[in-house]
Amino acid sequence: xxxxxxxxxxxxxxxxxxxxxxxxxxxxxxxxxxxxxxxxxxxxxxxxxxxxxxxxxxxxxxxxxxxxxxxxxxxxxxxxxxxxxxxxxxxxxxxxxxxxxxxxxxxxxxxxxxx
Amino acid sequence: xxxxxxxxxxxxxxxxxxxxxxxxxxxxxxxxxxxxxxxxxxxxxxxxxxxxxxxxxxxxxxxxxxxxxxxxxxxxxxxxxxxxxxxxxxxxxxxxxxxxxxxxxxxxxxxxxxxxxxxxxxxxxxxxxxxxxxxxxxxxxxxxxxxxxxxxxxxxxxxxxxxxxxxxxxxxxxxxxxxxxxxxxxxxxxxxxxxxxxxxxxxxxxxxxxxxxxxxxxxxxxxx
Numbered sequence: 001x002x003x004x005x006x007x008x009x010x011x012x013x014x015x016x017x018x019x020x021x022x023x024x025x026x027x028x029x030x031x032x033x034x035x036x037x038x039x040x041x042x043x044x045x046x047x048x049x050x051x052x053x054x055x056x057x058x059x060x061x062x063x064x065x066x067x068x069x070x071x072x073x074x075x076x077x078x079x080x081x082x083x084x085x086x087x088x089x090x091x092x093x094x095x096x097x098x099x100x101x102x103x104x105x106x107x108x109x110x111x112x113x114x115x
Numbered sequence: 116x117x118x119x120x121x122x123x124x125x126x127x128x129x130x131x132x133x134x135x136x137x138x139x140x141x142x143x144x145x146x147x148x149x150x151x152x153x154x155x156x157x158x159x160x161x162x163x164x165x166x167x168x169x170x171x172x173x174x175x176x177x178x179x180x181x182x183x184x185x186x187x188x189x190x191x192x193x194x195x196x197x198x199x200x201x202x203x204x205x206x207x208x209x210x211x212x213x214x215x216x217x218x219x220x221x222x223x224x225x226x227x228x229x230x231x232x233x234x235x236x237x238x239x240x241x242x243x244x245x246x247x248x249x250x251x252x253x254x255x256x257x258x259x260x261x262x263x264x265x266x267x268x269x270x271x272x273x274x275x276x277x278x279x280x281x282x283x284x285x286x287x288x289x290x291x292x293x294x295x296x297x298x299x300x301x302x303x304x305x306x307x308x309x310x311x312x313x314x315x316x317x318x319x320x321x322x323x324x325x326x327x328x329x330x331x332x333x334x335x336x337x338x339x
Contacts, residue, residue, distance in 0.1 A: 001169055024170065030160050031200070031236045035268060036307050046158070046200075086169065094169050102164035103303060109170065 001084035004066050009085050012093045013057040016110050023050045024109040049114050079108035117146045118224040123246040125153035125238035127181035128297040135290035136283025137329045138188050148190040153242050158200040161303035168299050184296035203241035214249035223259045233265035262331035277330035291322045
């Protein structure tokens with residue numbers, strides 16, 4: 001993955017707008033968070049292959065912290081803390097936020113085919 | 116001497132961090148070892164440092180790492196095809212049946228798995244429970260011994276001292292080599308395990324210094 005270029009990512013978000021797409025949305029601080037640090041909480045959530053159609057989507061932010069919001073007919077898809085992206089070999093838009101050690105903290109992925 | 120050892124853990128790298136020294140010891144004695152690996156660690160958050168994997172490429176990368184580690188340890192590998200992080204939500208009686216199928220065929224004398232409820236990660240606890248359930252359903256005449264691994268904070272205060280303490284210092288090279296096969300995970304997990312700031316350069320030396328023993332509890336089937 002490469003550092004987010006807001007213009008490039010916005011273009012790809014626009015390409016998926018109005019289409020029936022599959023979403024992978026995830027955030028995690030790992031199953032060992034509390035094991036490693038007694039004061040930490042294990043927190044995470046993911047949804048894989050949620051089917052949505054968004055009217056439009058935007059990427060906002062700067063530097064190493066970006067947010068993406070996708071407006072759907074009845075609600076929103078939202079991710080914060082994104083800093084890396086790629087279009088993979090299956091034409092899927094992968095976005096992720098990694099911490100200083102390269103660990104994934106958040107991911108938002110958009111695809112026309114199921115993950 | 117053991118006849119055949121089966122290791123049952125859910126993630127690629129659990130075998131390297133948890134039991135590679137013990138496995139290497141058995142292999143040196145000529146004992147066949149089979150690793151039943153539950154998932155491909157699809158939901159791992161270590162992506163290499165610097166990052167080289169994505170959420171979508173991680174399973175294939177970890178599969179290759181697992182195969183390489185098994186080559187280093189010289190063990191047979193069977194991948195069970197469950198999905199990382201959601202193992203505990205599977206029908207565990209079916210998981211247990213699946214495991215029992217392997218055990219009935221292999222007829223091991225020893226099974227190594229995680230100690231249910233004392234192994235931190237929900238996948239560890241779930242697969243450990245399924246493995247122990249599978250073994251408990253085997254006829255007593257062919258039932259293998261089970262060594263269960265615990266590492267939850269404070270586990271010894273509750274369970275007492277582990278009765279199986281393997282001095283793995285003679286096999287630490289193989290263990291560290293197996294760990295380093297898991298390139299996407301090694302640095303992140305080693306950092307947690309050793310509490311040290313690791314770099315590409317110092318990782319191997321710190322790991323060689325750190326691992327001295329692997330411990331297990333012999334499961335008491337009479338207590339169920």
